[in-house]
Amino acid sequence: MSASAPAPRRALLAAVLAAATAATVPGTGGPAAAAPAPRGSGGTGLAGPTVDNRFWYALRHWRAGTHRGTAALAGDRPALTLAAPAGRTAYTDPHTGRTATWEYATWTSPVHRPAVPATEAVVSWNARTPTGSWLQAELRCTYTDGTRTPWYVMGRWAASDADIRRTSVDGQGDGRSTVWTDTLAVDRPASGLRLRDWQLRLTLYRRPGSTAAPLVWLAGAMASAVPDRFTVPASTPGPAHELAVPRYSQEVHAGRYPQYDNGGEAWCSPTSSQMVIEYWGRRPSREQLAWVDARYGDPQVCHAARHTYDFAYRGCGNWPFNPAYAATYPGLGGVVTRLTSLTDLETLIRAGIPVITSQSFRKEELTGAGYGTAGHLMTVVGFTAAGDVIANDPNSPTNDAVRRVYRRRQWENIWLRTKRHDSTGKVASGTGGICYVYAPARPSAAQAAALTGLGLLAA
Template sequence: MLALSGSAGALTMTYPSSTTTIHEKAADWAGAELRGVGLHAQALTLAPGAASGTLTSAPLTVPAFDELVPSWNAVTPGAGSVTLEVRARVGADWSRWYSFGSWSSAEGRSSVNGQKDSAGQVLTDTLRLNTRATTYQYRVTLRGQGTTARLLAFATSDRARQAAGLGAASDRAAWGKVLDVPQRSQMIYPDGGEVWCSPTSVSMILAARGIDVTVPQAAKATYDRAYDGTGNWSFNAAYAGALGQRAYVTRLPSLAAAEKFTAAGVPLAVSLGWKKGELPGAALPTSSGHLMVLIGFDKAGNPVLNDPAAPSNDTVRRTYPRAAFERLWLSHSGGLSYVIGE
C-alpha cells in the first residue's frame, strides 16, 4: 500500500449548478491509496508483475450535488480493462460503492444494471442520489499489463438548479464563428443507425481532429452490453480518450459558457430532448434524448449544430433558435456536453 503526498491542485470548473473536477497529474492524486498501481509520466499504471491494481482517492468536497457523471481516458491493450466506482457521503454515512462498469477497447465493455438502494441509484452512466451530498470518493481499478489511466473526471450537479443559467448574457465574441467539423448523418446506416447519435457526434469531432473513424466503427467501439446501446456518456468519452484525445463529460450552465469552448476551437457534443414543435427546424419531430455537435454561432447568436439525425450528410448542418435550444438543452440534460480535444 502506498499513499501519494503533495498538494492537490486538480482542475475544477465550478458553475452555479455544476462542478467538473479533473484529475490528470500526480499532484491531483495527493492522499490517494494505491495498491498494485503507481504513477509513470503522469499516468496511473500497474506495478510490474501485477495483474490488477486499485487507486482509492481521498474524499473530495464540492458544492452540493445529487447527480454525478464520471469520465476517464485510459489505454486497455488486449483484454485489459478499467472499472471506476464512486461512493458519496450522505449525511454522516458513506453510501455503497457504485460501479460504472467495465471499460475496454476490446469487446465486452458493460455498465452494471440494478444498482439501487436507499441512498441512490445508477442510471447506466449517472449516479443519482436521493438527497444532496457534498463529499464523494472514487476508486479506479486497472486490469491487464499495459493498462493505464491518464485522466479521471467527475461532473457533479444539482438537478434542482440545472436551468439556473438559462438566458445568461453573452459577450458576443463568438457570434459569427463556426468551426469546420465534417458533417455525418447517422440515418444513412440501415442497421441501427437511427440510435447512433452519440457515436456519430463523437466521430464528427474526431474527424475534425484528424482521426477518421467511421460511424459504424465508433458505434461498435462504444457499445455497452448491459445498456444494449451506444449512448453511454462515459464510454463515449473513454473511446475518444483511447484514441489519444483529452476527453471528458461536463455540464455547462448556459450557451454563454459553451461559447468559450467553440471560440477556442473546441466543438461540443450536447444532449437535449424536445416535444413536437419545441425545436423549430429540427431533423426529428420529437426526441426523448439526442446528441448533436455544437460547432459555433451565427451572427445573431443562434447556435449552429451538426445534427446527425438529418437524413443525409449534406443536410446535417442546422441553425436552431437560441432561446429554444438553450432551454431544451438545460432542462433535459442540465447542459451535458462531451469535451473532446481541448
C-alpha cells in the same frame, strides 16, 4: 439515442424521482422530478454553483492517491498503471458467460468535497487498455448526514470487445441512491439529502504474468445539483464564430449492425463523437476498420458505434463510454460535464472546441428540426451573428444536410432545462445541459484558458 428512440433511462430516472417526490415546480402545477442539471460558471440566474468538476490527470494527482499495486508514470502525458499486482480474481463476463482469471491493482483517489452538495454524479476516464487488460471505475460518496454509499461500479471498460464486454452494472442502490446505467443519483432529493463528498476507485486488470497493463491518463467526476425548471434565463449572444467540423449523418447507417443499439438510426452519440474526433485530426486506421462491410460508406461511424456500445444498457449512449472512446486516439482527451448557459458554450467554441450536447424536445419546440425526441445528441459547431446555434445534427437524411441553424432561445431552453412537457402533456425530464467535451490532452493557451475557466482543468 435518436429522434425516434424510446425514452432513455435518464427519462426513466426523472420519472421515478418525480413519483418519489410530492413537490411541485412553482408556476407550473406539475410534479417536480428531482434530477439535477447543468454546471455553474455564471450567467445562470441561479444562486451559487450548480456543478463541480474534479478530474485527476497530472503526475501530482496520481501520486496523491492511495496505491495498491499501481504506480504513477511521468512523461508528456502522466498516467496511472498496474506495476505489481495486489492480487488475483476470477471475473465471469455476464454477456459472454466466460470466466477468466485476472491480476489486479487499485488506485483510490483523495476524498473530494464538491462546491455543490450534489444530487447526481457522472464519472469520466481516459485510458489505453492493451489486449489482455481492462479497468473498472467505482464511486463512493458520503451523504450530508455523514453516512456513506457502498462502492458503486460506474463502468467496466476496455477499448476493444475482445477480452470483456464493456458494460454498466444494473441493480445498484442502497435505498437512498441508485446507479442508473452511468449516473449516480439521490433517490429523493426533496428530502434534502445530498452527496457531500466522493472518492473514485480504479481497479486495473491484466492477464496473469502479462506485462501489458492499462494506462489511465485522466479520471474523475462531475457532480451537479440544479433546481428543476421548465425555462432558463436567456443569455446575451457573443460574436459569430463557426468551426469546420466534419458532418456525418446517423440515418445513412439505418439498418447496419443492429446488434449495436438497433443500427444507425440510434447512433446519434457515436456519430457526434466521430465528428469531433475527426475535427481534431484523428481517425481509425484501415486495419481498425477492416471488420466493417466494404459496401458501407463512412465506416468510422460504424466503428464508433461498436466501440461505445454498452452491453448492459444495450445502447451507444453511455455517457462516459463516449469520451473514453474519443481518448483512445493519440493525444485526445474527453469528459462528461454540464454547462449552465450558452455563454459557457460560446467560450469553448471561441477557443476552437466543439461541444456535443444532449437535448429533448417536442417537434414544435425546435423550429427546423422536423422531429421530436426524448433524448438526442448533436454537435454545436458555432454561432451566427444573431447568436443562433449552428449544430451538426446527425438526425439528418444525408451528410450534406447535417449542418443546421437553430433559434438561440429555443435551443438554449431545450438543452438547459431539467423539466418539460412531452407530446401527451405529461411532465418529463430535460437533459439539463449535459455534454461531452473533447480537446487535446495538451491544449493551446487559449484552449487551456477556456477549459480552466469552466472548471474542466485545474487552475
